[in-house]
Amino acid sequence: MAASPPHYAFETTPEAGHYLQITPTIYWLRMPLPIALNHINLWLLEEQDGFTVVDTGWASEQTISIWEQIQVRLFKQKPIKRVIVTHMHPDHVGLAGWLTDVYQAPLCMSRAEFLNCHLLLNYTHEKPPTEALQFYQAAGYDEVQLQKYRAHFGQFGQYVRHISHSYQRLRNEQVLKLNGSTWRVVIGEGHSPEHVCLFNEQDNIFIAGDQLLPTISSNVSVWPTEPEANPLEDWLKSCKHLQTLLNDQTLVLPSHGRPFYGATSRLQALIEESETNLAALADFCHEPRRAVDTFSVLFNSPITSSNLMMATGESVAHLHCLRERGLIQETYDKGVTYWQRRPS
Numbered sequence: 001m002a003a004s005p006p007h008y009a010f011e012t013t014p015e016a017g018h019y020l021q022i023t024p025t026i027y028w029l030r031m032p033l034p035i036a037l038n039h040i041n042l043w044l045l046e047e048q049d050g051f052t053v054v055d056t057g058w059a060s061e062q063t064i065s066i067w068e069q070i071q072v073r074l075f076k077q078k079p080i081k082r083v084i085v086t087h088m089h090p091d092h093v094g095l096a097g098w099l100t101d102v103y104q105a106p107l108c109m110s111r112a113e114f115l116n117c118h119l120l121l122n123y124t125h126e127k128p129p130t131e132a133l134q135f136y137q138a139a140g141y142d143e144v145q146l147q148k149y150r151a152h153f154g155q156f157g158q159y160v161r162h163i164s165h166s167y168q169r170l171r172n173e174q175v176l177k178l179n180g181s182t183w184r185v186v187i188g189e190g191h192s193p194e195h196v197c198l199f200n201e202q203d204n205i206f207i208a209g210d211q212l213l214p215t216i217s218s219n220v221s222v223w224p225t226e227p228e229a230n231p232l233e234d235w236l237k238s239c240k241h242l243q244t245l246l247n248d249q250t251l252v253l254p255s256h257g258r259p260f261y262g263a264t265s266r267l268q269a270l271i272e273e274s275e276t277n278l279a280a281l282a283d284f285c286h287e288p289r290r291a292v293d294t295f296s297v298l299f300n301s302p303i304t305s306s307n308l309m310m311a312t313g314e315s316v317a318h319l320h321c322l323r324e325r326g327l328i329q330e331t332y333d334k335g336v337t338y339w340q341r342r343p344s
Helices: 061-076 096-103 111-122 130-139 143-152 231-245 263-284 291-300 308-323
Strands: 018-023 027-032 039-047 050-054 082-085 106-108 175-176 181-188 195-200 205-209 251-254 329-335 334-343
Touching: 027 061, 039 251, 061 096, 082 096, 096 106, 106 111, 130 143, 130 291, 130 308, 130 334, 143 308, 181 205, 181 231, 231 263, 231 308, 263 291, 263 308, 291 308, 308 329, 308 334
Parallel strands: 050 082, 082 106, 205 251
Antiparallel strands: 018 027, 027 039, 039 050, 175 181, 181 195, 195 205, 329 334
8 A cells, every 4th residue: 555755855775784874963774674674764863972772673683783883883982872662563672672781771662562562572482362363263364374373473572582671651742852852752553552753843853663654554453462443543543643743844754765754745645545445445345244355455465474464454453443433343153253334
């Protein structure tokens, strides 16, 4: 689900494992990822006596090696003072524990992201709970798909080295003094439970994490841990709230893609795209549909075993949004959920 790209702020993009100084006190560090989305942007905020790191990269020996090289270049005289993690996904939190251990620096996260990360780490090497299997069976998985889910369950810990057992909580509207500037914490919802963004109003710079991306829409999914959630409505509300804070001159620093201008236009495009998909899905449910039946309506790319779970989560999120708006209803048959338009 792509939209027209906004105006990019820089002609140069750092290669994976390299950084680019984009303001006198902000460095753009690009880390490699071993997945289809092959990079993540991290942000280093320089202060008089050290650096604040925003996000950490995937837990791998390659990423650790890159951090060690950067230590020689940047952190010898100015060590890491704090590690801010925008949210709990492995490409963002993967090496948070390693960095906070090496530099004896505090971990700063929102409460929901910190606790959910520990929850998923506790599932490492465990068997999937019955509730999770029932969730995917209800979505329409066959036995082969359920078996693949069983085989891959509990792998979160492979991509997150560890995180500390204490943290400094980040709250919505909290004011932080970083790199000689004032940054306001802006909490987004939908993509993850309590996603931290940072807004420097004076310089009009927004560190967006995955809450606002330039060319792709953030994954917004329902997961077995909260099977009745309505994250798409939460995400749409967050997008509308960001439209009141940002403008098209805001420099947006996203976790994927390139820094860009055009925040309000991009947010409007994302909102309209979601509403278009919801309308198409409501029409598609003129007869009973399982979540797995809706992929052709919502996605342009083929759904394979590698992206099946994310596609399922997004489909259920769209269905829940329509249900909460009173447009569709569900029925159950032999453990499977069927969705159909409400009678007019």
